[in-house]
Amino acid sequence: MAGGKVVQAVEKIVAPIIEGLGIELVEVEYVKEGPNWYLRLYIDKPGGISIDDCQVVNDSVSDAIDAEDPIQGAYIFEVSSPGLDRPLKTDRDFEKYKGELVEVSLYKAEKGASKYEGALVGKQDGKIIIEDAKGQPIMFEESLVALVKRVIQF
Secondary structure (H helix, E strand, O other): OHHHHHHHHHHHHHHHHHOOOOEEEEEEEEEOOHHHEEEEEEOOOOOOOOOHHHHHHHHHHHHHHHHHOOOOOOOEEEEOOOOOOOEEOHHHHHHOOOEEEEEEEEEEOOOOOEEEEEEEEEEEEEEEEOOOOOOOEEEEEEEEEEEEEOOOOO
16 A cells, blocks of 8 residues: 555544544654654644653554554554644644744745745635734745744744
């Protein structure tokens, strides 16, 4: 089964279980790194994820994944927090982090810059919208955006 199909199959198996635990399934990743294949589940919840949360999810979904057996061959299974500065990918991410400071990285420079920072307004009609420090909206065609991530200030 190709990587994308594995991700879809695993997501279908684990999403209801994880959501039943009151935890959000952020992303399923199936990648080859060196000689090994990795199946990673990234999870989140308000207040953040602890190592105990990762263990609970691991224990709750392992048997279900094994029973359905969507992956041919050996792989390493990991459950992890996506991290504070994880990329925003889904519509849910863009809704969840509205108003927060984000960095938008473009594939190539536009108007002299390839990175912009501002408050996230949202995503609509194929555009990602932020506000600069002066409150002026800046719109980016989604196809030109390489990455959007939160700016973490300490």
